[in-house]
Amino acid sequence: MQPDPNVAPVVKVAIVHEWLEHFAGSERVVEQLLLIFPQAELFAIVDFMPASERGMLGGRKVTTSFIQRLPFARKLFRNYLGLMPIAVEQLDLSGFDLIISSNHAVAKGVITGPDQIHVSYVHSPMRYAWDMQAAYLRQGGMERGLKGLFARWLLHRLRNWDVRSASGVDMFVANSHYIRRRIRKVYRREAAVVYPPVDISRFQVAQRQRDAFVVVSRLVPYKRVDLVVEAFVRMPHRTLIVVGDGPERDRIAALAAGAPNITMRGKVPHDELLELMQGARAFVFAAEEDFGIAMVEAQACGTPLIAFGRGGALDIVRGVEDAGGPTGLLFDRQTSDAIVDAVERFAVLAPLMTPEICRANALRFSEEAFRDSMREVVERVLSDDTRSIPAQTASRNTD
Structure with a gap:
């Protein structure tokens, strides 16, 4: 009996993730991949995800x-980083046609054969092994001494393995144009861009008085919340609310001390966060981020952005020259002076940045948009192969 050319055979799919510990940004990608490919089997270095x-x-x-x-793997599995390349290479994927890795460390290093297709969705090449090595060693107190020497040796070995293992990937997919450039720099490979999925349905526009500026972030050094606070200390006529917690909290609170226009709110529940975003004049973002999901969530609330013009912000913010209307503005230097200047420019341009335009911009980054784009990328990779993904595996957002 001849096979029906209109009926696509089922493709066996494996999804490989680094580690399952908490449901966060990269796990949202895995969640959506499992909706696209419900027949897929899931692999990981470790799985300690709570029930x-x-x-x-x-x-x-x-x-x-x-x-x-x-x-002690449950608590200290990251200490086994040096073993992870070997560990991921031992995962047996020989029975699968299509492998999709969700990579920010070692997942792309799985071993595949010549008749298997490997698509790697890259959140970022290993930051701590490449251009952020110096900051990683400095923050870990490993700039000198035997511990620092060992860390440098280990990261050197990881870089060599990282480049070598890239040759086993048939198609790279980056989560932003910034990460696409990092992939080109590190692996000398081109990548498609598919923005990460954001649950837009959890953030809605509401009719609220928009008074304060808001920054929502983990309070860690690279987020540069300190610069935002320093800028608003110099603008006592403008109100700033800082939402988030982390090791930098005490230092940032000290910077804000004596400034009645700045409020430190700490970590807040989702309902309270939603109200703050809906009532913000603008969402201020000073970090150089791979993408920046919090910026999209603010846009989904109809809130304009004032962001540092590097990294994922370049994909998210639409400027005054955009035909669809502006959704924010960018500043080009990571300094408090640049933030003060940007806030003053925003005061002039704000009437152009309507909640409706901001919300429409956020829809480009929805979960449904991610699923559609990833499916298109995979179909393109398989287009030269006799296999294809059956239509019934596609998932549609019903929000």
């Missing part, structure tokens, strides 16, 4: 590596 967050797995069993069983 309360395992809904994304749809009851799947996760195949893990030998690191799962090493001493």
Whole structure:
């Protein structure tokens, strides 16, 4: 009996993720990949995801590596970083046609054969092994001494492995044009761009008085919330609300001390965060981020952005020259002076940045948009192959 050329055969799919610990940004990508490919099996270096967050797995069993069983792995699995290249190479994917890796460390290093297709969705090449090595060593107190020497040796080995393992990837997909440039720099490979999925439905526009400026962030050094606070200390006529917590909290609170226009709110529940974003004049973002999901969430609330013009902000912010209307403005230097200047320019341009335009911009980054784009990329990779993904595996957002 001849096969029906109009009926696509089923493709066996494996999804490989680094580690499952908490449901965060990269896990949202895995969640959406599992919706696109419900027949897929899931692999990870370790799986310590708590029961309360395992809904994304749809009851799947996760195949893990030998690191799962090493001493103290539950709490200290990151200390086994040097073993992770070996661990990911031991995952047996020989029975699969299509492998999709969700990579920010080692997942792309899985071994595949010549008749298998490997698509790697890259959140970022290993930051701490490449251009952020100096900052990583400095923040870890490993700039000198035997510990620092060992860390440099380990990162050198990881860089060599990282480049070599890139040759096993058939198609790279970057989560922003910034990461696309990093992939080109590190691996000398081109990549498609598919923006990460943002749950737009959790953030809505509301009719609220827009008074204060808002910054929402983990309070860690590279987020540069300190610069935002320093800028608003110099603008006592403008109100700033700082939302978030982290190791920089005390230092940032000290910078804001004596400035009645600045309020430190700490970490807040989602409902309160939503109200703050909906009532903000603008969302201020001073970090150089791979993408910046919080910026999209602010746009989904109809809130304009004032952002540092590097990294993912360049993909998100639409300027005054955009035909669809502006959704924010960028500043080109990571300084408090630049932020003060940007806030003053925003006061003039703000009437052009309507909630409706900001909300429409956010829809470009929805979960449905991610699923459609990823499916298109995979179909393109398989287009020269006799296999294709059956239509019934596609998932549509019903929000």
